[in-house]
Amino acid sequence: MEDTINHLQPRPYYDPETFNVGYSAVFKPGSGVVDPHGFNMASKLSIVQQGNKKFGAAVSSGSVKLSELTTGLKSRLAGSRGDYTDGSKVVKSLENFELPDILNYKIWKSVCQRLFQELLKRYFQHLIQLPFDTARMLLQVGEFDDVPKIKSSRRRRNTETSNVSLEELRNEDETDEEVDYFPSVDPHSRTNRDNSPQRTSPSAGGPDNVSALVHPASLHTMDVLNGVMDMEGTKGVWRANNTSFIYDFLWESMNSWFTGFFAPILQVPDPHFIEIIHSPDVQKSVALTLSACIVTGLVLLPLDLIKTRLTITRVGDDQERSLRRLFRKWSWRDYIGKLPGELLVLNVAHSLVGKVFQELTHIGLHHYCQIDRYSTRITFQILEFFSSCAQLFLKLPVEALLRRCQVDFLLDKSSPFFVAPEDLIIKPRTYQNVFITLRDYSRLGELWRGWRIGLMCVVCGHGLNIIELQNTDSVEEEKF
Numbered sequence: 001m002e003d004t005i006n007h008l009q010p011r012p013y014y015d016p017e018t019f020n021v022g023y024s025a026v027f028k029p030g031s032g033v034v035d036p037h038g039f040n041m042a043s044k045l046s047i048v049q050q051g052n053k054k055f056g057a058a059v060s061s062g063s064v065k066l067s068e069l070t071t072g073l074k075s076r077l078a079g080s081r082g083d084y085t086d087g088s089k090v091v092k093s094l095e096n097f098e099l100p101d102i103l104n105y106k107i108w109k110s111v112c113q114r115l116f117q118e119l120l121k122r123y124f125q126h127l128i129q130l131p132f133d134t135a136r137m138l139l140q141v142g143e144f145d146d147v148p149k150i151k152s153s154r155r156r157r158n159t160e161t162s163n164v165s166l167e168e169l170r171n172e173d174e175t176d177e178e179v180d181y182f183p184s185v186d187p188h189s190r191t192n193r194d195n196s197p198q199r200t201s202p203s204a205g206g207p208d209n210v211s212a213l214v215h216p217a218s219l220h221t222m223d224v225l226n227g228v229m230d231m232e233g234t235k236g237v238w239r240a241n242n243t244s245f246i247y248d249f250l251w252e253s254m255n256s257w258f259t260g261f262f263a264p265i266l267q268v269p270d271p272h273f274i275e276i277i278h279s280p281d282v283q284k285s286v287a288l289t290l291s292a293c294i295v296t297g298l299v300l301l302p303l304d305l306i307k308t309r310l311t312i313t314r315v316g317d318d319q320e321r322s323l324r325r326l327f328r329k330w331s332w333r334d335y336i337g338k339l340p341g342e343l344l345v346l347n348v349a350h351s352l353v354g355k356v357f358q359e360l361t362h363i364g365l366h367h368y369c370q371i372d373r374y375s376t377r378i379t380f381q382i383l384e385f386f387s388s389c390a391q392l393f394l395k396l397p398v399e400a401l402l403r404r405c406q407v408d409f410l411l412d413k414s415s416p417f418f419v420a421p422e423d424l425i426i427k428p429r430t431y432q433n434v435f436i437t438l439r440d441y442s443r444l445g446e447l448w449r450g451w452r453i454g455l456m457c458v459v460c461g462h463g464l465n466i467i468e469l470q471n472t473d474s475v476e477e478e479k480f
Helices: 002-008 046-055 072-077 105-141 147-162 166-174 187-195 222-230 241-268 282-299 301-312 324-327 341-367 377-410 434-439 441-448 451-471
Strands: 026-027 030-034 080-083 091-092
Touching: 091 166, 105 222, 105 377, 105 451, 147 341, 222 301, 222 377, 241 282, 241 301, 282 301, 282 341, 301 324, 301 341, 301 377, 341 377, 377 434, 377 451, 434 441
Parallel strands: none
Antiparallel strands: 026 030, 080 091
16 A cells, blocks of 8 residues: 555656656646746747737736637627727727726727728618619519510600601601791680689699509619609619618627527527537527527518518608508507418518528538638639529529518508508509419519529629639638
8 A cells, every 4th residue: 555655656856847858848737838948838829929919918927818818719700999008909899898998988989980880881782782672572563564565665666767758857847837936815715714723733642643653664673763763763762771771780680689699508609600510519500590580580570561561652652651650550469360371481481591591501512512611712602602593593482472472461451551552653463372373384484583683693792702712812710
């Protein structure tokens, strides 16, 4: 027993401070891993050296904070630059605030500037995209039977004009009578004309104004926008502007909140900060992402109905176009049972179709093809482009069916957002259910209306990403 105790005790000639067996690094209690010169190995890390320069922290004494060591990681996620008392700059965002930062005016100023710039950027992108979204929705829910007639009449009019000969024009000029610039006016006729009843102008609310609809020259996006501008002016192109922006903002915010709230419960990282391919449980992360999309779409269903209502109705009429007043008419307790089942199913399908393609593409390329956005950047962007094209041509018919179902619900008098047919700017498509629409093979291609502008957005977006990747020297991937 005594021999065993003696073996466990260090030899009398052993000194941990001077004992060296030729290793390049030795662990010493209280100091960590040190090199042969006695310097801590952690002090040689580049991230710690940056922390020393910025914060003046003594790394050798072990007083480096976790927030200082992870500053480089958080700077690549999201944030804004803030100033410290020593004149240096460090990336700060709302999620890595500490108690001293809350009382720092300069950091709050930089964060607010960052948020304001991001808000302006998103709003400017929204203003550019909104007219094309409006045209696509009108094409999806509208019945434009007179478009071929407009084309044929325009072609016939051009043909008749071209057949007019110069001789006929010359004969018309010769037979013109002299114009009487000062005709005599009978006072009795003037009195009768003054006493006759005046006609009401179409703008005063007559039947001509009620029957006015958008008549595009063709089914192209620009012709639809020109038809809207001819009828309502420039303000008609940016219809439902604020409602659409609020809807997009709430979608992103609520989706991020749901994933961030349930991610710790499921013991998986937040998909908005760490990609699903790096998750320890990919199935749970995918289920969390898709569930958040479904819940967000159902919660924002009333706002989506209001957005559709404001898009298909007139802008200048006296009807209700206030988002706040329209939203007050909605009550989940009163109208949850009146919602059509198809509307709920199509809303869920529309929320899932885009996210499923995006996540499954990333997971499939990473696990089966060993392709990711860091090692094979160009190949990844090209394959993601083809995936986005497939997503577009699958999402368009689902979106068209959803919009038609929404319009059919809005035309129902039991709807809280009821719209009278005479208040519409288009003739609505007749909608019964999904199966009848899909069985009408002669008009099945109308479900893909607006695919040109959608494809152009996909091409431009991925083209810019490829150009940026070619101009970037290196892309770093965070290791977890």
